[in-house]
């Protein structure tokens with residue numbers, strides 16, 4: 430459903446992304462992992478149509494992206510700034526539904542349904558700033574879900590919540606992925622998280638940002654925070670991703686991810 | 696028993712603190728009025744009637760009317776009504792125009808490029824100097840007066856709105872864009888709310904300017920009602936008590952309007968204070 434071909438982006442003469450090629454199939458959950466500053470957010474912004482890439486193309490459901498496409502939702506890392514402090518939790522979730530030609534009552538009902546599915550219906554009348562960080566991020570996930578996107582982009586969505594909340598939110602995303610069959614592209618800098626969540630892990634290298642390697646996660650689709658993380662296959666995968674992220678994998682890097690010698694020539 | 700004895704002094708403590716707060720707030724004014732009263736009584740000048748006389752006179756000329764008219768006399772209807780009406784109309788026009796143009800300036804680079812020099816030029820002109828122009832442009836009387844109020848009150852609203860609209864959080868705009876909110880929806884649900892704290896700051900300034908220009912424009916020829924007219928009229932007849940009554944009433948009105956505006960602001964911007972407190 431999503432095809433990224435030869436995508437590159439530079440801010441001025443700062444080349445952030447180079448020759449990124451990636452295909453995401455319907456109902457896949459792909460995680461993108463890479464060191465901070467490697468261009469993950471930039472890549473996501475290009476896919477979301479928020480910035481125009483300086484090279485290459487992004488095609489979503491057969492249409493080249495030019496501006497924000499329909500049926501796409503983004504969950505940003507900075508939940509406290511992406512929720513509107515002047516709207517109640519329910520109205521925040523209902524706001525994007527204005528485009529769908531629903532009446533006010535229907536929008537609110539949909540918003541409450543989405544809030545219930547993330548366990549926050551009791552907070553509907555509160556304001557975002559009255560909630561904890563984890564709850565705020567659940568609100569922005571609920572907002573994205575209520576929108577019913579065909580593609581959900583998440584940019585380090587759990588980067589600033591505590592460990593316990595983070596695990597809960599990870600399982601929440603897995604549940605939605607399984608139940609609603611949503612296609613999800615999730616960016617993270619957390620190696621464990623990329624393996625735990627992904628059907629496929631895309632490892633980015635930095636300077637310039639490019640794909641180092643794609644790994645298929647050979648774990649059963651039903652994941653469990655304790656059992657999965659203890660699975661030998663998980664341990665092996667996370668070690669490999671870890672090596673790739675740190676750039677130490679002389680064996681895999683150059684062959685699969687394209688030219689690692691860019692580093693030297695740049 | 697123990698709880699009762701424990702809470703009673705605390706409640707008394709709260710009441711005492713509250714009384715003390717009110718006292719601190721009003722004590723300087725009370726002392727000032729008392730001194731004024733004493734000084735004017737001692738001096739006995741016809742130009743400076745004691746405050747108690749002023750209040751009594753205010754009551755007599757304006758507030759001794761029938762219950763059905765909220766105790767307002769006919770004279771009050773001629774003086775206070777038209778003034779407040781023009782001020783309300785002027786402020787309303789200034790708010791609508793200031794917010795609309797301010798939003799355009801704040802959100803559109805092109806509007807900013809075209810209009811900013813004009814705005815910077817126009818806003819430094821002291822509004823009273825334009826009153827003669829307005830007298831030529833508009834009919835004498837209400838039109839000219841409202842125009843003067845609008846021209847003075849519009850700038851703080853316009854500039855503050857532009858400032859607020861310019862500084863909308865980038866991520867909030869991105870969010871609106873990814874969810875493909877329409878242009879009007881973005882203005883209504885993102886830009887205006889985030890500019891609202893600034894807009895209110897502008898409104899507070901606009902309010903006091905409007906009060907000034909309301910009176911000033913009524914001092915000019917061609918006026919037949921309003922507080923300013925009452926003032927000039929009283930002055931020409933050496934009716935000092937009425938002059939003082941107008942002055943005191945203006946002070947009270949200014950205080951009242953500001954209090955009302957603050958109350959509205961507290962209600963409308965409750966989220967703003969809450970969010971700021973949560974941030975801290």
Ligand SMILES: Nc1ncnc2c1ncn2[C@@H]1O[C@H](COP(=O)(O)OP(=O)(O)O)[C@@H](O)[C@H]1O
Pocket residue numbers: 440443445463464465466467468469470471472
């Ligand atoms: N708007 C921008 N203008 C200029 N440089 C930017 C901008 N956004 C990001 N960058 C730069 O691009 C690089 C990649 O940033 P980003 O995509 O945010 O990385 P990541 O999300 O992986 O941490 C960084 O070096 C950053 O400084």
Ligand SMILES: [Mg+2]
Pocket residue numbers: 469470471584585
């Ligand atoms: Mg980032």
